[in-house]
Amino acid sequence: MSRPRPGAGAALLFDMDGLLLDTERPVFEVFVEEARALGLEDAESFGLSMVGLSSSICQRLLRDYLPAEIGLERFRERWDAGVRARLAGGIPLKPGVAEVLERLTGAGWSMVVVTSTRTVTARSHLGEAGLLDHFLDVVGGDAVPANKPDPAPYLIGAERAGAHSRDCLAFEDSDAGVASALAAGCEVHQIPDIRPPDRPVPQRGQAVHRTLTDAVAAAGLLV
Incomplete structure (x- = not known):
């Protein structure tokens, strides 16, 4: 499979809580x-x-x-x-997120946040965390006709990025988010967050990684 390239009709779609923000x-x-x-x-x-x-x-x-x-x-x-x-002391980030987003932005990737959190709250948290400027748009749970695991959030996220969902890579932590992105036709990379050790990750065709840094490297986005 050939790797997508910035500016070639591909885009990157990110969940927020548990993936970018340690909330x-x-x-x-x-x-x-x-x-x-x-x-x-x-x-x-x-x-x-x-x-x-x-x-x-x-x-x-x-x-x-x-x-x-x-x-x-x-x-x-x-x-x-x-x-x-x-959260009074600030919005915490997941490991490596700031560096990864900085490099992806510098490489010219089109990126959109697709979250179940309300849009105004998501924008506020991303802004406080210093991440909002990396994204073309934020698709909140109040801006879609159906929420994850329905494909609607990722279909809309791809549209906001100016791409077709089948040309998008989605990064998720939750099973509901993975199901949503897969149903939309995205290539999906899962970085599980809070999860009991005895609760295996359902295999639905997504790649599973330890950190977002690992996921981006495995996807070949910064080669």
């Missing part, structure tokens, strides 16, 4: 703390089931998970407050 972990950890404080069972496994999903989908799952006497809004307020406190 998935504090969100998960605060959820587990709050759920356990309320005496809820299976907090870790339920928290993991929400990784990579949109806010609207998570809201529906939470309504079924939380007992009737525990209000969803109150729980969300406590959860959100805990996450804000964790």
Whole structure:
């Protein structure tokens, strides 16, 4: 298979939380703390089931998970407050992300973020982390007709990049994101984030790597 080249109709599409930003972990950890404080069972496994999903989908799952006497809004307020406190010192990056994006930008790649996070929040976090200027656009979970694992987010991401999805490389951490990108026809590289050691990565045709640096090198994007 020939490698795509910058300016040859190809583009790079990136998930955000857990791939570029090390934000998935504090969100998960605060959820587990709050759920356990309320005496809820299976907090870790339920928290993991929400990784990579949109806010609207998570809201529906939470309504079924939380007992009737525990209000969803109150729980969300406590959860959100805990996450804000964790991120008060700045938005943390995953290893090697700043250097990789700098090199890809310098090489002329067209890049778009495709995330389940709301667009305004995603732009804010990317800006605070110093990454926003690397991307042509940000496709948030509120800007698509259906969320991951539906292919719509990556189809729209490719369109925003001025490319066909089959000519795009997608970089993801979650299984839902991988399913979305594969269904859109992208070449997919997965860098798993928070995942129990006994939970194998489903093999759907994606390549799996330890870091984004490894993924970009394996894809031959900076040769």
